[in-house]
Amino acid sequence: MATTLQNMRKEPDSEKPVAFIDSTELTKWSFYRALVAEFVATLLFLYITILTVIGYKSQTDKDKPGTDACGGVGILGIAWAFGGMIFILVYCTAGISGGHINPAVTFGMFLGRKISLFGAILYMVAQCLGGICGAGLVKAFHKTNYNKYGGGANELAEGYNKGTGLGAEIIGTFVLVYTVFSATDPERKARDAHIPVLAPLAIGFAVFMVHLATIPITGTSINPARSFGTAVIYNKEKAWDDQWIFWVGPFIGAAIAAFYHEFVLKAGAVRSTRSSTNV
Template sequence: MPIGKRTTEELESGGKSYKEPPPAPAPFLNMQEFRTWDFYRAIIAEFIATLLFLYISIATVIGYKNQSKAEACTGVGFLGVAWGFGGTIFVLVYCIGGISGGHINPAVTFGLLVGRKISLPRAVLYIIAQCLGAMCGAGIVKGIMKHPYNSLGGGANSVTEGYSKGAAVGAEIMGTFVLVYTVFSATDPKLTASTPHVPPHVPPHVPALLPLPIGFAVFIAHLATIPITGTGINPARSLGAAIVYNKKAIWDEHWIFWVGPLIGALAAALYHKYVLRGKV
């Protein structure tokens, strides 16, 4: 194209190098989804992925605590635990991103519902599948590592001594905001619009790259929040561990790991929609 001239497409899009895609919010109640096998494939994928996430992440936490109990300098440390969570999410989002979107977290699902990216029926069934998968994953860890699981807290989230419940809620809000903000940014349709050779049903910038920022968001959120709450930012992860471990002290604080993540997800969804995307 000659320098100084603009194509018709650029003029229509306000002179930008991409054409703004038309708004396409998901139907709030899309009952037609129940008639498709893809809908049930996505629910099964969320169940299995959350099961695997809980198995790997909780086993990492228990293994770290068990090793450190014998000698403080052994084990993977907080850094290794954070890598375990972030790396597992990276792998699982890569595996099921094209099937279910790779939520693996009720807070992410709730945020995408607020952002009108998914329907209410899909969000409800995703959350149920995620919670059931989390219970099964934590149960497998308990079955394999029964003694250290019971003696070392079961990987359940709780408020660290020295921190208030208010501080814990704040930490969960911030950690979840980082995660859901990243999910929205990584899947922004503007990115797809800037690469027209990518089919519309494929996540932007090659499927291999999409899970990377999401996994890193989980990693850095854990680095910041492990010392405060053990890092929830995922109500299914917290619920699965709490149910299998089942101690009163854990249940007394469990509300924190729903309230904080849901508020963080809501804030991230609204921030992305009304500030970054400028929707009114």
């Protein structure tokens, strides 16, 4: 009876850390299927969201007859497009690739030992290629508006310095990656297994909220593949001048989130569990 009670008190086992380098995954079809899933998901993400941005700018262009400055989906609608697409795509791909759809998320997962070095690098490549192809589809179907309204490229807004933009990207990405770690925690998954939509919903809302806060500053990246894909296809000087912000900021934010979750929150939880067990 005592043994049974002790087992009931145990927390669910955490996932074992992934090997730093795991060359065997390169021989598995499941790994390449995951890469395809990341590529397609990032392509769809860029296509829908960038098309939303360009459509909004076209609908509110004061130089076009019949437009309304208060028309279109607005910043709120753009934020919903980004957050909603992340919710949908994470829900669709989580069981196949983990549903990263973002090099910063992949980097955070790598630091948290959720993915190997080879896996992280190839995920990022697939995501960036997907971002390029997604932005390329928008330009192919709507070339005039694409070039006229900035191609949905991330650029630092007038009135803000690079430090402010970098800070916005760091904090925004921290919010996203912290949410990803918390929502996909194995202990939480075991407890909330009856709510399979919880993690994608939380992650989508994190993206939505960050966009509301930082669209006026950087157009909101928190995703290097999103910024890189649009910069490659739009290919204007301003987009490339600010590109470093949308890589350095998200990677720093992801690293801080990984450290905070793995070495502060999780470490504290382990100590707390051990203390209660000793009692």
